[in-house]
Amino acid sequence: PFGSSHAGSTGWPARVRQMDGADLEPAPAELATLSGDGVGDLVIIGDGAPKEPCQEELEANPRAARVALDGVKGQVVQQLDAEQVLVQTFDGVFARLPASHVRELDRGDDGRAFYPASGLRAPTFAVELVDALSDKGYCVVQMTSRPAMRKMAAEEAEDESRWERPMPDFECAFMGRNPEGKRIAWLGDDTLAPPDVAALENGEAPQVVGLAAADRLVADLAELVMAETPLVGFVSSTRSAAMVQMPCSPEEEAEALQAQRAPGSVTSQDLMNHLAFCRRRKICLMYFVRGSGGTLTLHPSADGDEAEGITIPCEENTAVVFRHDLMDYTLAPAPMQVTLQAWVLRARLEGEIGLEDERLGVALDRLRDSKGTAIPASPAYANSTETVDVTSLNSRISCGVGAPEGYWAALIAGTDGCKAVPLSRWDHDHYYSDVPGMPGKGYVRHFGFLDINQLAEFDNAFFGMTSEHAAKIDPCQRVGMEVAYETLYRGGWTKETLKGTSMVGMYAYVQSEWTGSARSGIFGPGPDGQLISENTEGACASRMHYLFGMTGPVSTVDTACSSSLTATALMHSYMRPTRPDFAKISMRTQVRYGFAAGLNAYFDPFYTIGLCGASMLTHNGRCFTFDGSADGFVRGEGFSCMHYRVSEGEDISRLAMLCGTCMNQDGKSASLTAPHGPSQQECIRHSLREANIKSLDIQIQELHGTGTPLGDPIEVGALRATMMAFQGTVREFPLAKSSSKSNIGHTEMNAGICGILKCVLMSVYCAAPGNCHLRLLNPHIDSVGYPVIFTSECADQGKNQGFHGVSSFGFGGSNARGDIWGRAQAGPRNTQ
Numbered sequence: 001p002f003g004s005s006h007a008g009s010t011g012w013p014a015r016v017r018q019m020d021g022a023d024l025e026p027a028p029a030e031l032a033t034l035s036g037d038g039v040g041d042l043v044i045i046g047d048g049a050p051k052e053p054c055q056e057e058l059e060a061n062p063r064a065a066r067v068a069l070d071g072v073k074g075q076v077v078q079q080l081d082a083e084q085v086l087v088q089t090f091d092g093v094f095a096r097l098p099a100s101h102v103r104e105l106d107r108g109d110d111g112r113a114f115y116p117a118s119g120l121r122a123p124t125f126a127v128e129l130v131d132a133l134s135d136k137g138y139c140v141v142q143m144t145s146r147p148a149m150r151k152m153a154a155e156e157a158e159d160e161s162r163w164e165r166p167m168p169d170f171e172c173a174f175m176g177r178n179p180e181g182k183r184i185a186w187l188g189d190d191t192l193a194p195p196d197v198a199a200l201e202n203g204e205a206p207q208v209v210g211l212a213a214a215d216r217l218v219a220d221l222a223e224l225v226m227a228e229t230p231l232v233g234f235v236s237s238t239r240s241a242a243m244v245q246m247p248c249s250p251e252e253e254a255e256a257l258q259a260q261r262a263p264g265s266v267t268s269q270d271l272m273n274h275l276a277f278c279r280r281r282k283i284c285l286m287y288f289v290r291g292s293g294g295t296l297t298l299h300p301s302a303d304g305d306e307a308e309g310i311t312i313p314c315e316e317n318t319a320v321v322f323r324h325d326l327m328d329y330t331l332a333p334a335p336m337q338v339t340l341q342a343w344v345l346r347a348r349l350e351g352e353i354g355l356e357d358e359r360l361g362v363a364l365d366r367l368r369d370s371k372g373t374a375i376p377a378s379p380a381y382a383n384s385t386e387t388v389d390v391t392s393l394n395s396r397i398s399c400g401v402g403a404p405e406g407y408w409a410a411l412i413a414g415t416d417g418c419k420a421v422p423l424s425r426w427d428h429d430h431y432y433s434d435v436p437g438m439p440g441k442g443y444v445r446h447f448g449f450l451d452i453n454q455l456a457e458f459d460n461a462f463f464g465m466t467s468e469h470a471a472k473i474d475p476c477q478r479v480g481m482e483v484a485y486e487t488l489y490r491g492g493w494t495k496e497t498l499k500g501t502s503m504v505g506m507y508a509y510v511q512s513e514w515t516g517s518a519r520s521g522i523f524g525p526g527p528d529g530q531l532i533s534e535n536t537e538g539a540c541a542s543r544m545h546y547l548f549g550m551t552g553p554v555s556t557v558d559t560a561c562s563s564s565l566t567a568t569a570l571m572h573s574y575m576r577p578t579r580p581d582f583a584k585i586s587m588r589t590q591v592r593y594g595f596a597a598g599l600n601a602y603f604d605p606f607y608t609i610g611l612c613g614a615s616m617l618t619h620n621g622r623c624f625t626f627d628g629s630a631d632g633f634v635r636g637e638g639f640s641c642m643h644y645r646v647s648e649g650e651d652i653s654r655l656a657m658l659c660g661t662c663m664n665q666d667g668k669s670a671s672l673t674a675p676h677g678p679s680q681q682e683c684i685r686h687s688l689r690e691a692n693i694k695s696l697d698i699q700i701q702e703l704h705g706t707g708t709p710l711g712d713p714i715e716v717g718a719l720r721a722t723m724m725a726f727q728g729t730v731r732e733f734p735l736a737k738s739s740s741k742s743n744i745g746h747t748e749m750n751a752g753i754c755g756i757l758k759c760v761l762m763s764v765y766c767a768a769p770g771n772c773h774l775r776l777l778n779p780h781i782d783s784v785g786y787p788v789i790f791t792s793e794c795a796d797q798g799k800n801q802g803f804h805g806v807s808s809f810g811f812g813g814s815n816a817r818g819d820i821w822g823r824a825q826a827g828p829r830n831t832q
Helices: 055-060 119-135 147-158 171-175 197-201 210-232 250-259 268-280 404-412 452-456 475-490 513-520 529-534 537-548 560-575 606-613 677-691 711-723 748-765
Strands: 042-045 073-079 084-089 094-098 102-104 138-142 182-186 236-239 243-247 281-290 295-300 310-313 318-323 327-332 338-346 386-397 504-508 554-557 593-600 638-648 656-665 698-702 735-738 788-790 801-809 814-823
Touching: 042 084, 119 138, 119 210, 119 318, 138 310, 147 210, 147 243, 147 281, 147 338, 171 182, 171 268, 210 236, 210 281, 210 318, 210 338, 268 281, 268 338, 281 327, 318 327, 386 404, 386 475, 386 748, 404 748, 452 475, 475 537, 475 593, 475 638, 504 537, 504 560, 504 748, 513 529, 537 554, 554 560, 560 593, 560 638, 560 656, 560 748, 560 801, 560 814, 593 748, 638 748, 656 677, 656 748, 677 711, 677 801, 677 814, 698 711, 698 748, 711 735, 711 801, 748 801, 748 814
Parallel strands: 504 554, 504 593, 698 735, 698 801, 735 788
Antiparallel strands: 042 073, 042 102, 073 084, 084 094, 138 318, 182 243, 236 338, 243 338, 281 318, 281 338, 295 310, 295 327, 386 638, 386 656, 593 638, 656 814, 801 814
């Protein structure tokens, strides 16, 4: 999702696939393959006598009759024994023949490639395809399919009611030069045959016929092409939907022209989709399903419009694969000829927009893999058609992280981001003592610090500030502005497009030590009236909206450790999807865009010394989350931001979906700072209830996990009470638990958003990183009989989509919860 692409599988089905979608059952044991010699060879049959259909042919086609095979061409798909071979003809007929009755096919010099009928021939086909595309820019492919399938496909095409003509300015991109006299129809999901439930229950391959079978054949060819695209200079991510092209009569063409949209009705999105398609289409696949006699002329673009093209005859059951980015085409079909087309598209570049037309195959509900399996569908928000989606994110934290890619790399590598206090911050020797309780000194000397350059540098000119003005602003706010804008930019916004946009802005921020030190003259400009007004929490909430001309509600939040997740929940309250069964509250207007940010940095040791006095910090310099040596947390710096938007249906820019959030307060508990398990449980349950998620559906849980001897067991106990069972059903698969604080320390105001950002990354990769410093489980954690994994190394989620949750608890008793859904968009379970 951050620029990676998926080129498709280079594997091949273990079972021999027929081109009409059925699979040939494996041969009986007594006819098992004895040798791979000859399998995949192209042959011509020299047996003059008509043959009775063999068992394999009857299984594939129960109505098979005697067939004359003399002079028929095909491929050897199985060596039955030393004297017999199983041949599949290019018309899809299977025949058992003596090896002496077949001879090698003389391929001539037409350069034709032959679609492989077995996995052993697939590598040869790939080499032939790549060589032809690299040398000539096109390749003619002999396909394998049954005449009955092709005839049925032509009949279905003739009965098709969705014929259309694109807008005059658009039609050449799809129909080639001279599109007059032709019509097109896009194949949708309703074209595909419904699942053959009985066949699937019996372990048999479902039968696919007609246009659906032709579409499957084009999809299989596209998969092989996509796997080889890196060898011809680009990486592919998907193919378009299939498009049928047929000639039409003058009367039909006149009606189509009258019915097409007026030029004034073209929307900006239509134009954006068309331009994006023209930029990203790389290879065109043209399959001649029915009819021969027409011609296809390819026009290399480098030779100019007047250059003579390459003319290829249209032969039924052949396909032409050509570089549409390097050449145009003219199709002159024979009467009633049926042609099926699709395009292989290069992967979307980072920041590239457009292509949201489902007919072009890029909308998520149109993407299909080689087996026809749909991309995992997202859950609905009650009966609303809207969802709140994460569309971009960014983070600056310890470990040198300055982007979400770096955050995931640090997590997956088990990076320890804590270090001793450098002199660029303060001379910590003056404030350190290994003896607890020493007045004016603390017992910790490690923090999760950012690099000083990440904190000090600021592009004031970009934000329209003078250097004098910028010098009076808290570095926390300055870095927060940069991280927030980088997040919005990743989400497709610019300074120009942000003007006038209604957007929620929520910040977890409290005035840092820098302001007090600057006012006292320790560093910075010294006493100054502007210094006070520029560094209030209210100024932090309003500055981004002021600088970029945005409107919408803004606020800062301070609930201690749960601040940034609380900010996310408050932002969500303004963006929640509208529901037709709920009356609209007049005091709340839905805002369709929003972001939440957490800001945290340290500029002196004095607050840390106070925390040492309360024995809240670790004596060992790390967060030993879930470990028996846990004795407190280590402080960490961090700046994170996440951008959300309200979407209708599947959104191609979605990284994850925010399903539910909740906030509550402990009330009267053991003490102000003591965790309260029952309140934590209620917060979790209410978020799950809003998201309509069963607790058993949560697969990975990001914990607050500060590494305190009391806090970790209470939090795990609260999750056990809510996640172990649901309405009497006990969890079957273990719940993976992790905490980023073992890597980067406790980033306090930024901690909650670090957790939910990590949940998004875990959903993108469908994996849970390991916890650092976990050697022996905390004996106070009750895990007996509880299906749970405290990850000590990277753990696979086991599915390509699922729910993830994060909890965050402020030391004053303010709790927050967020639940997201996401599908794999990178890694081995990639669904792109």
